[in-house]
Amino acid sequence: MSPISTKTETIAAIATAIVPQQGSIGIVRMSGSEAVAIAKTLFKAPGNQPWSSHRILYGYIHHPHTQQLVDEALLLLMLAPRSYTREDVVEFHCHGGIIPVQQVLQLCLQAGARLATPGEFTLRAFLNGRLDLTQAESVAELVGAKSPQAASAALAGLRGKLAAPIHHLRSLCLDILAEIEARVDFEEDLPPLNESEIIHQLQEVLQQLTDILDTADRGELLRTGLKVAIVGRPNVGKSSLLNAWSRSDRAIVTDLPGTTRDVVESQLVVGGIPIQVLDTAGIRKSDDKVEQIGVERSQIAAQSADLVLFTLDCENGWTEAENEIYQQVKNRPIIIVMNKSDRLSSAQLENLRQSIINQLDIKPSLIIATAATLNQGITDLEESILNAVHTENLQSANLEFAINQRQAAALTRAKIALEQVENTISDRLPFDFWTIDLRGAIHALGEVTGEEVTESVLDRIFSRFCIGK
Numbered sequence: 001m002s003p004i005s006t007k008t009e010t011i012a013a014i015a016t017a018i019v020p021q022q023g024s025i026g027i028v029r030m031s032g033s034e035a036v037a038i039a040k041t042l043f044k045a046p047g048n049q050p051w052s053s054h055r056i057l058y059g060y061i062h063h064p065h066t067q068q069l070v071d072e073a074l075l076l077l078m079l080a081p082r083s084y085t086r087e088d089v090v091e092f093h094c095h096g097g098i099i100p101v102q103q104v105l106q107l108c109l110q111a112g113a114r115l116a117t118p119g120e121f122t123l124r125a126f127l128n129g130r131l132d133l134t135q136a137e138s139v140a141e142l143v144g145a146k147s148p149q150a151a152s153a154a155l156a157g158l159r160g161k162l163a164a165p166i167h168h169l170r171s172l173c174l175d176i177l178a179e180i181e182a183r184v185d186f187e188e189d190l191p192p193l194n195e196s197e198i199i200h201q202l203q204e205v206l207q208q209l210t211d212i213l214d215t216a217d218r219g220e221l222l223r224t225g226l227k228v229a230i231v232g233r234p235n236v237g238k239s240s241l242l243n244a245w246s247r248s249d250r251a252i253v254t255d256l257p258g259t260t261r262d263v264v265e266s267q268l269v270v271g272g273i274p275i276q277v278l279d280t281a282g283i284r285k286s287d288d289k290v291e292q293i294g295v296e297r298s299q300i301a302a303q304s305a306d307l308v309l310f311t312l313d314c315e316n317g318w319t320e321a322e323n324e325i326y327q328q329v330k331n332r333p334i335i336i337v338m339n340k341s342d343r344l345s346s347a348q349l350e351n352l353r354q355s356i357i358n359q360l361d362i363k364p365s366l367i368i369a370t371a372a373t374l375n376q377g378i379t380d381l382e383e384s385i386l387n388a389v390h391t392e393n394l395q396s397a398n399l400e401f402a403i404n405q406r407q408a409a410a411l412t413r414a415k416i417a418l419e420q421v422e423n424t425i426s427d428r429l430p431f432d433f434w435t436i437d438l439r440g441a442i443h444a445l446g447e448v449t450g451e452e453v454t455e456s457v458l459d460r461i462f463s464r465f466c467i468g469k
């Protein structure tokens with residue numbers, strides 16, 4: 001055990017995904033004061049391989065009492081403070097699957113370690129000052145990333161690209177607070193406050209906060225993504241569209257109207273945005289009890305979607321049936337999909353497009369043509385979706401990280417508090433009033449970095465991690 005580490009409970013967990021009969025290597029890790037001592041009772045390294053930090057040892061894991069052989073493995077030792085948690089860390093790199101790692105974990109627990117709670121390794125990295133809270137949150141976001149773009153934003157966060165400016169802004173606010181507080185306590189002994197300088201600094205902080213807050217929409221898109229519902233009357237080709245788009249046979253397609261009875265889901269990624277696509281039952285009045293429930297579910301799906309792909313059959317054009325359904329969904333963001341475009345000449349298609357534009361008063365970029373069964377128009381569909389969610393702003397954002405909802409909420413509180421300070425100054429209220437809101441802003445910034453955060457907030461954040469992280 002390294003001299004600077006104090007005694008800590010030793011935790012253990014399987015750090016890799018466990019899948020029966022799969023995964024060539026599985027890792028069990030331990031962190032805490034007893035990690036090395038426990039490892040030494042389980043792991044025998046032939047020859048004289050030194051147990052020194054950042055070394056890999058080769059050997060065998062045995063049951064400490066029966067000497068029963070459990071696995072042939074590698075052991076990685078990282079001694080405090082040079083480890084992820086800043087405590088002594090031992091990793092057993094075992095054979096994959098589920099049996100070796102579970103047996104090794106059991107041995108660690110029997111030898112005195114306790115099973116780690118979700119995110120507890122990263123919690124320790126945070127509590128021991130290796131990561132601030134934004135970096136710790138980025139770890140979970142990186143693991144949960146559904147696209148390379150989401151991973152890249154998380155990695156920027158992990159590398160402190162958000163932490164650095166927030167720490168900087170907080171310390172600027174602390175400096176301003178100190179300046180003002182000095183006047184509250186010793187007004188007579190000090191030169192007068194340079195008010196315009198303070199106002200200038202506040203404006204600077206507010207501008208940076210605004211830039212950072214502008215990454216929230218991108219964060220939301222990259223993390224949560226979009227729910228897109230394909231809606232329309234029966235037989236227009238909704239399920240065919242889902243299949244063409246997801247390059248699968250996910251949904252049943254037949255020439256019978258009323259084929260889809262329940263909502264069918266598929267996951268896609270478009271421009272880095274995870275998209276949950278819902279194919280729905282064609283909307284019409286029906287005496288069939290099952291179909292009627294399906295239609296109700298279509299309506300619920302449309303209302304819960306971020307975007308509705310309102311699909312029609314080009315051959316039938318825009319009919320009264322379309323009008324009726326459109327009335328039900330027009331409160332949602334909509335893209336009109338003219339499917340079965342292969343059934344029309346390009347002149348006819350253009351006429352249909354124009355008549356829809358005239359009737360609905362809708363932006364031309366929100367009407368696209370597809371021929372689902374021929375896999376045509378999918379690229380246009382995706383472009384139109386990215387357009388509809390304004391990703392041009394998202395891509396030009398020159399900040400690599402993207403804040404999450406918790407961070408956005410706290411930064412908004414900080415922004416409002418600083419705007420309040422500006423008001424207090426222009427209203428010429430006494431210094432005490434300035435400091436109240438300034439402290440509020442400092443506190444909110446501290447909630448982002450984790451310098452001022454309650455146990456329950458930490459619990460909420462780390463409980464979303466997986467075990468072993």
Ligand SMILES: Nc1nc2c(c(=O)[nH]1)N(C=O)[C@@H](CNc1ccc(C(=O)N[C@@H](CCC(=O)O)C(=O)O)cc1)CN2
Nearest residue numbers: 027029054076078081082083084085086091130139469
């Ligand atoms: N096997 C393994 N792979 C892994 C991890 C791990 O813990 N184990 N990681 C876990 O998430 C990530 C890598 N992150 C890590 C971050 C810091 C340290 C570490 O030991 N840092 C020390 C020593 C640095 C040095 O020697 O220069 C330090 O920062 O003091 C290790 C892994 C991804 N891959």
Ligand SMILES: Nc1nc2c(ncn2[C@@H]2O[C@H](COP(=O)(O)OP(=O)(O)OP(=O)(O)O)[C@@H](O)[C@H]2O)c(=O)[nH]1
Nearest residue numbers: 234235236237238239240258259260282340371372
């Ligand atoms: N020519 C042509 N036929 C299509 C196209 N898309 C779908 N179809 C055909 O239209 C019929 C209905 O397709 P589906 O995908 O089942 O339509 P749906 O809207 O899901 O129908 P319901 O689930 O019954 O509401 C099938 O026979 C498809 O092969 C297309 O782009 N062009």
Ligand SMILES: [K+]
Nearest residue numbers: 235254256259
């Ligand atoms: K059908």
Ligand SMILES: [Mg+2]
Nearest residue numbers: 238239259260
């Ligand atoms: Mg269908």
